[in-house]
Amino acid sequence: xxxxxxxxxxxxxxxxxxxxxxxxxxxxxxxxxxxxxxxxxxxxxxxxxxxxxxxxxxxxxxxxxxxxxxxxxxxxxxxxxxxxxxxxxxxxxxxxxxxxxxxxxxxxxxxxxxxxxxxxxxxxxxxxxxxxxxxxxxxxxxxxxxxxxxxxxxxxxxxxxxxxxxxxxxxxxxxxxxxxxxxxxxxxxxxxxxxxxxxxxxxxxxxxxxxxxxxxxxxxxxxxxxxxxxxxxxxxxxxxxxxxxxxxxxxxxxxxxxxxxxxxxxxxxxxxxxxxxxxxxxxxxxxxxxxxxxxxxxxxxxxxxxxxxxxxxxxxxxxxxxxxxxxxxxxxxxxxxxxxxxxxxxxxxxxxxxxxxxxxxxxxxxxxxxxxxxxxxxxxxxxxxxxxxxxxxxxxxxxxxxxxxxxxxxxxxxxxxxxx
Numbered sequence: 001x002x003x004x005x006x007x008x009x010x011x012x013x014x015x016x017x018x019x020x021x022x023x024x025x026x027x028x029x030x031x032x033x034x035x036x037x038x039x040x041x042x043x044x045x046x047x048x049x050x051x052x053x054x055x056x057x058x059x060x061x062x063x064x065x066x067x068x069x070x071x072x073x074x075x076x077x078x079x080x081x082x083x084x085x086x087x088x089x090x091x092x093x094x095x096x097x098x099x100x101x102x103x104x105x106x107x108x109x110x111x112x113x114x115x116x117x118x119x120x121x122x123x124x125x126x127x128x129x130x131x132x133x134x135x136x137x138x139x140x141x142x143x144x145x146x147x148x149x150x151x152x153x154x155x156x157x158x159x160x161x162x163x164x165x166x167x168x169x170x171x172x173x174x175x176x177x178x179x180x181x182x183x184x185x186x187x188x189x190x191x192x193x194x195x196x197x198x199x200x201x202x203x204x205x206x207x208x209x210x211x212x213x214x215x216x217x218x219x220x221x222x223x224x225x226x227x228x229x230x231x232x233x234x235x236x237x238x239x240x241x242x243x244x245x246x247x248x249x250x251x252x253x254x255x256x257x258x259x260x261x262x263x264x265x266x267x268x269x270x271x272x273x274x275x276x277x278x279x280x281x282x283x284x285x286x287x288x289x290x291x292x293x294x295x296x297x298x299x300x301x302x303x304x305x306x307x308x309x310x311x312x313x314x315x316x317x318x319x320x321x322x323x324x325x326x327x328x329x330x331x332x333x334x335x336x337x338x339x340x341x342x343x344x345x346x347x348x349x350x351x352x353x354x355x356x357x358x359x360x361x362x363x364x365x366x367x368x369x370x371x372x373x374x375x376x377x378x379x380x381x382x383x384x385x386x387x388x389x390x391x392x393x394x395x396x397x398x399x400x401x402x403x404x405x406x407x408x409x410x411x412x413x414x415x416x417x418x419x420x
Contacts, residue, residue, distance in 0.1 A: 002042025002064035004057060008032040040064045045071060050080075084170065086128065086161070087121030093168070094161045100261050106250065111154045115144055116161075126171050128162070133175040137182055151182040188369050191335035192328060200316075203323035208299055208307070209315045211282045213333060218275045220337030220355055223330050224248055227307045228257050230296035231288055239276050241269040243356065247306055255306045265356040338363075342370045 005011070009020060013027035020028040036053035038060035044050050050067075054060040090112050098108065119136055120128060136158075140151040159181065162174040192200070197217045204210035216226050224246030233242040244266045249255045260266050279298070289295050289303060299307050312330055320327050334355070341351045348371065352363040364371065 002040065002068050004060040004064060005039040005041055006037060007035070007039050007053075008037045040067075042067050083124050083126065085121065086123050086125055087117045089125055089165060089170065090116060090158075090161045094164050097164060098160075104261055108157055111157050112161075115140060115146075115154050116158050125162075125165055128175040130175045130177070130179055133162075134179045137179070140182065148185050152184040155182050184365065189332070189335045189339075189366065191332050191339045193336070194340070196325060197333070197336055199323045199325060200319050200328075204315075204319050205322060206315070207282070207286070208301070209319060211278065212299055212307070212312065213316070213319070214278055215275065216330070216333040217336050218278070219269060219271060220334045221269075222246065222334060222356075223309055223312055225260075225356075227299060227309070227312065229298045231283060231298060232296055234279055234298075236276055236280060239271050239273070241271055243267050243269055249308060255308060260356070262356075262358050264353075264358045267353060267356050269354060335367075338367055339370055342367055342374050345374055 006026075008029060008031060009023065009026040010017065010029050017027040020026045020032065036055050038054045038057050040052045040054060040060040040063040042050055042064055052060075052063060054063060091109065095105065095108060095112070098105075100108065119139065120132075137151070137155050140146045140154055146154065159174070159176045162171070162176055165171045166174050197213065201210050201214050204213060212226060215221070216223075219226070219241065221229070221241075221243065225243055228245050228247035229241070230245075233244070234240075235242070243260070245257050245259055247255055248258045283298060286303075288297055289300070294300050294303065294306060297306060301307055301311065316330050317327055338351060338355060341354065348363055349360050351367070352360040355363060357363050
């Protein structure tokens with residue numbers, strides 16, 4: 001149990017000690033009259049003694065009772081813990097606690113140092129108020145001019161810092177509690193269609209770029225996943241790809257293979273016969289290295305080095321120019337894969353698993369408009385399925401006459417009117 005100590009007087013005076021002139025019956029200590037008189041003392045949950053100074057005995061007693069009660073209820077917080085600065089806690093505690101790979105560490109650290117540290121870096125964690133938390137989120141767009149989904153992403157990192165601080169018992173409550181996060185804005189994707197992808201493949205100026213473009217369009221692999229593909233991850237018999245690693249690049253460390261950062265990213269991907277044939281033909285013509293840093297890598301730069309992300313992006317931009325097409329980003333080939341699945345009315349959960357998204361909501365947000373288009377086609381399918389007999393005859397007659405099969409009930413009726 002905690003107790004209160006009188007700093008100004010000795011608890012066990014010696015035989016030669018003189019009685020205090022100010023306080024009858026007490027014997028002065030060396031600290032008499034220096035600082036606050038009363039010291040609240042108690043053991044924290046870890047067994048280490050914690051002390052604090054108070055001006056009156058009543059205040060010190062109240063502090064001991066408060067802390068002992070907090071320990072019993074499980075709500076105890078170390079009074080000194082909240083004094084850690086936001087910058088120190090974010091970079092030295094929160095960042096190392098994230099289960100992320102090297103490149104993501106660089107991204108997270110960059111966001112913290114650009115948008116959090118300049119505003120609150122030297123502030124104590126316990127000093128941040130909810131009103132300040134809301135104002136800081138507004139700065140992301142007003143001061144730092146962030147747009148799209150980036151304000152939400154940066155805010156998510158910082159909100160995570162304070163959420164962990166609550167779990168660590170550094171602060172009692174996050175200043176972001178009750179403060180709505182910035183709206184997550186997902187730009188509508190406009191993926192290339194099959195015809196455009198074929199144009200890109202035909203215009204690719206090296207076999208490695210042609211193969212990478214086609215494979216990405218057929219599998220939806222991320223840039224790092226397709227560049228880090230090794231032969232032993234391909235099951236030609238069962239027609240599957242094991243996606244469990246990616247090629248990453250860090251300043252000072254170069255390129256290296258690393259595990260995927262989420263469990264959802266690790267997946268077994270079913271592949272088509274066209275994909276199997278593509279990989280088999282490429283590997284037969286350009287056998288991967290048997291040993292060394294490039295051992296087993298399917299795609300390399302002439303067997304000399306791994307394919308860098310910058311090289312991939314440059315190759316696609318150059319290929320777009322050669323094909324006479326507008327500029328494309330490599331990630332849009334992944335969007336192409338998703339759009340083909342969605343157009344085929346594939347289940348959103350299946351699409352999410354194929355893409356390696358952490359949850360189906362990520363898929364729905366990214367491809368919301370594509371799913372909406374697929375729903376419109378579903379209405380047409382139902383129209384055709386429930387068409388009246390005379391409407392079916394009209395559709396059949398149109399088909400027999402060499403016309404295109406009507407796609408909706410409305411179109412069937414229009415054809416009937418034209419045909420009398």
